[in-house]
Amino acid sequence: MIEQAGSLSSRPKTLIDKIWDAHVIVDREDGQSLLWVDRHLLHEGSFHAFDQLAKRQARLHRPDLTFGIADHYVPTRNRDALAPEIKRMVDQLADNCASHDVTLFGLDDPRQGIVHVAIPEQGLTLPGNIMVCGDSHTSTHGAFGAYAFGIGASEVAHVMMTQTIWQKRPKAMRVTVEGTLPNGTSAKDIALHLIAAIGADGAQGHAIEYAGSTISALTMEGRLTLCNLSIEAGARLGLIAPDDITFAFLRDRPFAPKGPAFEAAMHAWRSLRSDARAVFDREITIDASTLAPTLTWGTTPEQALPITANTPDPATISDAARARAVSDALDYMGLAPNQRLDSITIDRVFIGSCTNSRIEDLRAAASILSGQRAKVPGLVSPGSTAVKQQAEAEGLDRIFTDAGLEWVDAGCSMCVGMNGDLVPAGERCASTTNRNFKGRQGPGSRTHLMSPAMVAAAAITGHLTDVRRFVQGSNK
Amino acid sequence: MTPLIVLEAGACPLPLDNVDTDQLIPARFMKRPRSDGYGQFLLHDLRQDATNPACALDQDRFKDCQIMIAGRNFGCGSSREAAVYALADFGFRCVIASSFGDIFASNAVKNGILPALVSPEHIKILLAHQSVTRGEPIRIDLADQHIRIGNHSIGFSIDPVWKTQLLNGWDDIDMTVSYASDIARFNQSDARARPWARPDRSTAQ
Numbered sequence A: 001m002i003e004q005a006g007s008l009s010s011r012p013k014t015l016i017d018k019i020w021d022a023h024v025i026v027d028r029e030d031g032q033s034l035l036w037v038d039r040h041l042l043h044e045g046s047f048h049a050f051d052q053l054a055k056r057q058a059r060l061h062r063p064d065l066t067f068g069i070a071d072h073y074v075p076t077r078n079r080d081a082l083a084p085e086i087k088r089m090v091d092q093l094a095d096n097c098a099s100h101d102v103t104l105f106g107l108d109d110p111r112q113g114i115v116h117v118a119i120p121e122q123g124l125t126l127p128g129n130i131m132v133c134g135d136s137h138t139s140t141h142g143a144f145g146a147y148a149f150g151i152g153a154s155e156v157a158h159v160m161m162t163q164t165i166w167q168k169r170p171k172a173m174r175v176t177v178e179g180t181l182p183n184g185t186s187a188k189d190i191a192l193h194l195i196a197a198i199g200a201d202g203a204q205g206h207a208i209e210y211a212g213s214t215i216s217a218l219t220m221e222g223r224l225t226l227c228n229l230s231i232e233a234g235a236r237l238g239l240i241a242p243d244d245i246t247f248a249f250l251r252d253r254p255f256a257p258k259g260p261a262f263e264a265a266m267h268a269w270r271s272l273r274s275d276a277r278a279v280f281d282r283e284i285t286i287d288a289s290t291l292a293p294t295l296t297w298g299t300t301p302e303q304a305l306p307i308t309a310n311t312p313d314p315a316t317i318s319d320a321a322r323a324r325a326v327s328d329a330l331d332y333m334g335l336a337p338n339q340r341l342d343s344i345t346i347d348r349v350f351i352g353s354c355t356n357s358r359i360e361d362l363r364a365a366a367s368i369l370s371g372q373r374a375k376v377p378g379l380v381s382p383g384s385t386a387v388k389q390q391a392e393a394e395g396l397d398r399i400f401t402d403a404g405l406e407w408v409d410a411g412c413s414m415c416v417g418m419n420g421d422l423v424p425a426g427e428r429c430a431s432t433t434n435r436n437f438k439g440r441q442g443p444g445s446r447t448h449l450m451s452p453a454m455v456a457a458a459a460i461t462g463h464l465t466d467v468r469r470f471v472q473g474s475n476k
Numbered sequence B: 001m002t003p004l005i006v007l008e009a010g011a012c013p014l015p016l017d018n019v020d021t022d023q024l025i026p027a028r029f030m031k032r033p034r035s036d037g038y039g040q041f042l043l044h045d046l047r048q049d050a051t052n053p054a055c056a057l058d059q060d061r062f063k064d065c066q067i068m069i070a071g072r073n074f075g076c077g078s079s080r081e082a083a084v085y086a087l088a089d090f091g092f093r094c095v096i097a098s099s100f101g102d103i104f105a106s107n108a109v110k111n112g113i114l115p116a117l118v119s120p121e122h123i124k125i126l127l128a129h130q131s132v133t134r135g136e137p138i139r140i141d142l143a144d145q146h147i148r149i150g151n152h153s154i155g156f157s158i159d160p161v162w163k164t165q166l167l168n169g170w171d172d173i174d175m176t177v178s179y180a181s182d183i184a185r186f187n188q189s190d191a192r193a194r195p196w197a198r199p200d201r202s203t204a205q
């Protein structure tokens, strides 16, 4: 790229810098900047912020840039007969959005789904946007080259009232992934590998830019999965420079620019990439060709290992606190030290969540499950009503139900269990979700995180399984 | 928000790493309005297991503590501010840890809770100190950023902006309102510079 004469003296910028600089309203001496927010997304949990607004008798400032969506509490079956406390959560969101003129993708809207799945489908996530939502996995939207991050309820109220947010410029980390992903691995395996390598707080205070040939080759679905999991490495957000794959996804989406406006936007978006000599505070490289299907064995996403490994043995860990943490996690998970991961039997499976519930995820799971029977019960919840329709048009729902799994409506579902889809206490679930915290899928539940293909393989055998057994030589 | 300048109170030990916000308050308790009080749900499920260090919260000598001492990556995970509501409603004004989840730390400050960052070695010293184990008060001075305990004086870090906000009990929204004209000006020039950044509602409803 040829540099413009005037910019020769200026410092090379990262993609993170470029988006940041375009949104600064004021820089304060103390290092905080007031940033413009392009998109603000609300869900049922936003009632705390609406309550704060009511307390101040304030109005929501920019309803045109705010969108509501019902996902966390929505039932995945029998939507006509809602339990009273669920109905209260869903109605509360609808009432709040209506009284503040906010567009809502509610329970009966064909555009409904998990916020981080359905909002990109609507073309509301654009390169170069700053986006916020009262949900930590807002980092997902970084897949489009958006600067997207989760905030708490007080900040949600602040954005509602001002369409701005105070932030300190994060440090920049680049994760470069090169090479071809081996059979049976996907974006999920890159992410779990990264989190295990740097720790669940490894990227704290940083924004991550993912780069390299492996990333460029990922589909939008894969990029969304990877950026989604950035928060599990402690990062504020993760993003990927937009390219032709991004633009092809966005063209003709309902809320995206159309016609000549789209061409003009695309022209602007092409400059959204880190300059060649941009300096990052931290650089990490991963050789994709060395990755194996990876899964978690413990109670934090950093407790992840390749399926070929054994559980760790606290007796061999010299640091007392770490040894304690490992034995505590093994205890909670009902596992022994040095146990082969692929010998661990499971009680159920879950395919869904904002990490892995897009059409490509369902195709990956279905390709393994096709013509097979699951040994354990399980739930498949597509990420959005649109994904559900697409999957049904492709016949994927039949593959799941023929295998004995339940095919239900779109929502957060068993990722967090707020709607009542729970893993019973003591049961072990192979799950495509993003958090294996104690009790995340229900009190006493045990969660193993892995890719959709790995969950499908586990469903067929009834134990954690190396999916490469099912894909050897398929070259897909 | 109540200013926090000096805090003298008991400190409850929670010698655990990666205490995520799902542990601080399980999701099933978050449907309630804040006015109901969230304190009873703090670390709810961990406290069901008698062997878990979180049970210290239920011991008499920590009944009135306002400080928590935890390990690494405290408050990671979900952005739920309810985790901070649970701490605040239980009576906590400060959490000492060797690292914090970013969103949690920001939520804490917005509710007048100090996230004090110390080294892992200092966490060990604090957790083992008899003043802590006996539930005796320790002193936190925000102005000079020190924890005073027995003969020890341990420095902690805090973002300078958060420090000012906590010391003064300031609220972001009040501060932002004073920039209203800058925001309006930015909005106008940005609409010209990045017309594509607004949602196109011409075909969508």
Ligand code: SF4
Binding pocket: A071, A072, A114, A115, A116, A135, A137, A353, A354, A355, A411, A412, A415, A416, A434
């Ligand atoms: S699917 Fe799970 S992680 Fe994603 S937004 Fe819903 S609850 Fe949060």
